[in-house]
Amino acid sequence: MNLFPAQRTSPLPGGYVGKILRVDLTTGSMRDENLPEEPILKKFIGGQSLALYILLKELPLDATPLGPESRIVIMTGPITGNGFTPGGTKVTAVFLSPLTGSTLGRGATSGYWGTYLKAAGYDGMILTGVAPEPVYLYINQGKAELRDAAKFWGLGTRATEDRLREAVGKQDAKIMCIGPAGENLNRAAMLANDYNHFAAHSGGAVFGSKKLKGIVVTGTCRPSVFNKAALVDAGWRWRTTLQQHDVKKKKTKYGHGESWGALNNFNWRSTDLSPAHIQGFDQNDVVLRPCFQCARMCPWDATIGEGAHKGTLLHFNAGGEWLDAFFNLGIKGNAALYLAERINDVGIECSHFSCGAGVAFEAWEKGLLGPDRTNGLRLEWGNIEAADKLLDMAARREGWLGNLLADGPRQLAEALGGDAPNWAVHTKGGTPAMHEWRPMLGQMLRELVASGGMKPQGGGSTKPPPDLRYKETWGPLEADKPDGWAWSHVLSEQYRQFTGIFGGCWFAQMNQKPDGLNSILDSFNAITGWKFTMDDALAAGHRSMILQSIFGTQRGWIADLDWKDVGPRFLEPIPDGKYKGFTIAKWLPDMIYEYYRLSGRHERTGRPFKETLDQLGIEEFTPWSHEASQL
Amino acid sequence: MHPVFHQTDQLKGRRMAKNPSEAQQYGNLVPTARLSDGKPRTILFNATKCIGCRHCVQACKDWNDHDRTSLYSLSSTNWITMEPPVLEGLSPLWARNSCMHCEFAACAAVCPVEAITKYEEGPVVINQEVCIGCEYCIHACPWEVITKNDITQKASKCTMCSDRISEDKQPFCVQACPTEALDFGLTVEMSEKARTQAKAVGGYTYGEKEAGGGNVIYVLKENKETYGLRNISEQKFPKHKIPLGLMLKDLFTPRCGIKGKLRALYLAIIHPKRLIYRYFS
Ligand code: SF4
Ligand code: SF4
Ligand code: SF4
Ligand code: SF4
Numbered sequence: 001m002n003l004f005p006a007q008r009t010s011p012l013p014g015g016y017v018g019k020i021l022r023v024d025l026t027t028g029s030m031r032d033e034n035l036p037e038e039p040i041l042k043k044f045i046g047g048q049s050l051a052l053y054i055l056l057k058e059l060p061l062d063a064t065p066l067g068p069e070s071r072i073v074i075m076t077g078p079i080t081g082n083g084f085t086p087g088g089t090k091v092t093a094v095f096l097s098p099l100t101g102s103t104l105g106r107g108a109t110s111g112y113w114g115t116y117l118k119a120a121g122y123d124g125m126i127l128t129g130v131a132p133e134p135v136y137l138y139i140n141q142g143k144a145e146l147r148d149a150a151k152f153w154g155l156g157t158r159a160t161e162d163r164l165r166e167a168v169g170k171q172d173a174k175i176m177c178i179g180p181a182g183e184n185l186n187r188a189a190m191l192a193n194d195y196n197h198f199a200a201h202s203g204g205a206v207f208g209s210k211k212l213k214g215i216v217v218t219g220t221c222r223p224s225v226f227n228k229a230a231l232v233d234a235g236w237r238w239r240t241t242l243q244q245h246d247v248k249k250k251k252t253k254y255g256h257g258e259s260w261g262a263l264n265n266f267n268w269r270s271t272d273l274s275p276a277h278i279q280g281f282d283q284n285d286v287v288l289r290p291c292f293q294c295a296r297m298c299p300w301d302a303t304i305g306e307g308a309h310k311g312t313l314l315h316f317n318a319g320g321e322w323l324d325a326f327f328n329l330g331i332k333g334n335a336a337l338y339l340a341e342r343i344n345d346v347g348i349e350c351s352h353f354s355c356g357a358g359v360a361f362e363a364w365e366k367g368l369l370g371p372d373r374t375n376g377l378r379l380e381w382g383n384i385e386a387a388d389k390l391l392d393m394a395a396r397r398e399g400w401l402g403n404l405l406a407d408g409p410r411q412l413a414e415a416l417g418g419d420a421p422n423w424a425v426h427t428k429g430g431t432p433a434m435h436e437w438r439p440m441l442g443q444m445l446r447e448l449v450a451s452g453g454m455k456p457q458g459g460g461s462t463k464p465p466p467d468l469r470y471k472e473t474w475g476p477l478e479a480d481k482p483d484g485w486a487w488s489h490v491l492s493e494q495y496r497q498f499t500g501i502f503g504g505c506w507f508a509q510m511n512q513k514p515d516g517l518n519s520i521l522d523s524f525n526a527i528t529g530w531k532f533t534m535d536d537a538l539a540a541g542h543r544s545m546i547l548q549s550i551f552g553t554q555r556g557w558i559a560d561l562d563w564k565d566v567g568p569r570f571l572e573p574i575p576d577g578k579y580k581g582f583t584i585a586k587w588l589p590d591m592i593y594e595y596y597r598l599s600g601r602h603e604r605t606g607r608p609f610k611e612t613l614d615q616l617g618i619e620e621f622t623p624w625s626h627e628a629s630q631l
Numbered sequence: 632m633h634p635v636f637h638q639t640d641q642l643k644g645r646r647m648a649k650n651p652s653e654a655q656q657y658g659n660l661v662p663t664a665r666l667s668d669g670k671p672r673t674i675l676f677n678a679t680k681c682i683g684c685r686h687c688v689q690a691c692k693d694w695n696d697h698d699r700t701s702l703y704s705l706s707s708t709n710w711i712t713m714e715p716p717v718l719e720g721l722s723p724l725w726a727r728n729s730c731m732h733c734e735f736a737a738c739a740a741v742c743p744v745e746a747i748t749k750y751e752e753g754p755v756v757i758n759q760e761v762c763i764g765c766e767y768c769i770h771a772c773p774w775e776v777i778t779k780n781d782i783t784q785k786a787s788k789c790t791m792c793s794d795r796i797s798e799d800k801q802p803f804c805v806q807a808c809p810t811e812a813l814d815f816g817l818t819v820e821m822s823e824k825a826r827t828q829a830k831a832v833g834g835y836t837y838g839e840k841e842a843g844g845g846n847v848i849y850v851l852k853e854n855k856e857t858y859g860l861r862n863i864s865e866q867k868f869p870k871h872k873i874p875l876g877l878m879l880k881d882l883f884t885p886r887c888g889i890k891g892k893l894r895a896l897y898l899a900i901i902h903p904k905r906l907i908y909r910y911f912s
Binding site (some may be wrong): 082083084115116119210218219221222236244287288289290292293294295297436 | 650682684686690692693696698699700701702703708723806807809810
């Protein structure tokens with residue numbers, strides 16, 4: 001059966017607009033594909049899962065991440081862009097990861113772009129080939145065209161967004177684009193959209209390899225909704241579970257790491273958290289800039305109110321990886337925020353830059369690296385100007401160091417030689433989300449078993465979400481004992497996954513609140529007209545996890561790499577502070593084995609068992625099962 | 632087209648203000664009716680809390696099944712705009728621009744077919760079935776918040792979510808606001824609240840007196856000019872200018888349909904006072 005039917009024979013469920021745009025950048029030809037039939041949609045739904053299913057069908061096994069056969073599939077979900085719910089903002093891009101070369105690369109983002117991709121008439125798109133000259137894609141009300149992007153090539157993400165909007169002459173147009181990092185194939189170049197938002201982890205490099213500067217979307221369509229009254233009700237329930245961000249926190253908090261009391265400092269060699277880190281934040285002028293109809297209000301803008309960078313305008317979303325990224329180089333206060341704005345403008349995933357630059361700074365400290373290879377920069381901890389210049393070098397692959405930073409911490413450490421490889425933090429060549437995760441077993445497990453080419457999902461919780469207690473009766477787990485964390489993570493990966501593939505934002509998923517998951521599920525059912533139970537939703541998340549590892553299996557990844565191919569620093573005992581001496585390494589590889597077993601995969605190969613594939617209704621992948629590898 | 636009314640939307644269900652107190656309240660130029668309990672309600676927009684997110688604007692589209700047309704200008708599918716007086720994105724000040732639900736609604740007073748009703752609970756609503764597209768109301772509204780639907784050729788604007796109010800729910804834009812810049816409740820409580828909030832920031836209220844007052848009040852921390860808001864006199868049923876050409880066109884060409892003309896004629900005979908306001912003020 002053709003995945004994209006010439007004529008759909010099943011009804012189009014609510015929440016979808018029904019079309020996928022296929023673009024061949026080499027020839028410039030474009031065509032509309034109909035969305036798959038309902039049975040396929042019901043299995044893969046949208047987001048990462050549906051996009052990856054398409055990628056699995058279409059990407060040749062020998063394709064290289066930045067080669068001409070590579071492709072990128074971008075997909076919303078049925079919850080995206082209806083209004084009535086918070087978090088209806090997600091759009092996800094999947095591709096072969098340029099960081100690992102063998103596993104799934106994925107970037108997901110919020111804001112407005114996903115909503116307006118649907119408004120422009122498409123649920124998603126498939127981008128193939130390489131444009132002969134830089135182009136941007138303009139999609140206006142179901143009409144797509146490739147336009148010359150020569151004028152915009154070289155611009156940062158902020159200027160690109162402004163200029164592309166100006167070029168199409170539509171105030172409502174939404175832009176996803178790359179900065180110089182993407183153009184120069186920095187392996188962790190991000191996709192930027194709506195100022196505050198980034199689909200991190202390499203989608204920008206794939207765009208750059210295709211000479212695609214950006215995608216502008218505008219239009220007025222709205223997907224139909226199966227049961228509006230039920231949606232208004234479920235959406236309001238979802239909204240009432242939300243904990244809102246507030247301005248005060250942005251002026252007084254250290255970012256995410258504050259909740260467990262550890263930050264990244266000096267290339268992961270200190271977890272110190274002290275007032276100097278946030279000095280001056282209280283003088284900044286902060287405004288919340290919520291995503292499309294989401295009252296959680298994660299994104300925020302600020303104007304720096306003091307110091308050398310006074311007056312600089314900043315655009316962020318929740319998370320705060322960018323803060324730890326510069327704390328890790330010894331840079332504190334508003335200088336860290338200034339550099340965070342700069343890294344977003346050149347468009348590099350912050351942990352990739354920081355883990356690489358951290359190795360370089362440490363090499364400088366230890367005499368392994370001198371000014372001859374740094375374009376004259378003095379890489380002393382806290383040197384703001386050096387970090388600033390290094391960003392441009394990494395984005396443009398300038399000099400010996402810039403070029404290696406663009407490849408990644410592992411490549412840089414190997415080129416430095418000596419002891420340097422031991423200082424690198426990476427997972428299979430990718431980098432973890434930039435926070436000091438090492439004190440936390442669930443989060444560490446999550447980082448290790450993730451593809452390495454994406455922001456990992458899950459991490460577990462000490463107690464199951466209230467909405468899952470109908471079948472999950474364990475907990476509370478102990479923070480410093482391995483027992484139970486593998487299953488807790490498997491479970492959380494499933495509910496994070498289903499929220500994303502529904503088109504929902506996991507920042508808006510308050511899984512630890514009563515009704516936090518049920519209200520999302522009920523919104524989804526009201527939109528689509530389907531009758532998913534919570535078990536069905538979890539299975540959809542599980543299916544997506546399995547597809548993710550099948551993609552890696554097909555390209556040479558095995559589960560053993562999750563603990564063998566890790567930058568040693570990431571598994572070192574914590575150097576100082578209240579967690580001093582703690583490390584997950586004591587329980588490796590056992591925790592990883594347990595994770596794979598509990599999710600229906602072989603602990604060494606990571607291949608799914610045939611039974612798992614049957615249960616999830618994806619028997620078609622049996623040739624990639626563990627059993628098949630034994631024949 | 633908007634499915635506003637399930638209730639008193641036919642001519643027979645509406646009435647002109649008759650008893651003296653009501654006539655004083657609405658003037659007897661405006662058809663009035665009741666949705667539920669007859670208690671007036673007010674939307675309170677506190678500009679000091681607004682961050683310009685436009686959730687209210689999108690929410691209005693969502694509730695009313697409007698396409699995702701531009702958020703930046705009023706149209707038949709965009710009944711509210713949020714307007715910064717300075718460059719978009721950098722503004723610390725935002726003002727709501729939508730129907731004020733006037734007590735003495737000029738739009739309703741000029742409508743020759745009495746398609747516009749003032750409900751006692753607050754909403755001023757255009758009945759899409761009755762509207763003939765003459766555009767008089769568009770010219771009469773002091774805030775210019777009425778637009779014409781290109782397809783149906785009818786006038787359209789914010790309904791104050793009268794369909795929701797009749798089910799005792801707040802307007803959808805109010806429910807969507809993430810910062811509580813929008814509030815809704817009984818007029819007596821909202822007026823009080825507005826004054827307290829204005830006082831707290833040393834600011835002003837807007838909409839309580841303009842054009843005789845209505846069922847939407849703003850709290851501002853700077854004067855109205857700073858927000859780019861209109862300076863509207865306190866006169867009830869303000870002066871308006873329906874272009875002569877338009878009037879002649881409506882009277883002497885087939886525009887607006889024969890049925891519409893007959894209805895206008897009939898209403899002119901039974902409510903002759905309304906002609907004076909329509910044509911001579
Ligand atoms: S949860 Fe946060 S990031 Fe997600 S959609 Fe809502 S505001 Fe945006
Ligand atoms: S603001 Fe304009 S449209 Fe609204 S009631 Fe007043 S006159 Fe009518
Ligand atoms: S009151 Fe209702 S109709 Fe009026 S702007 Fe708000 S949501 Fe729209
Ligand atoms: S939703 Fe509230 S905060 Fe946002 S623009 Fe409207 S009134 Fe302002």
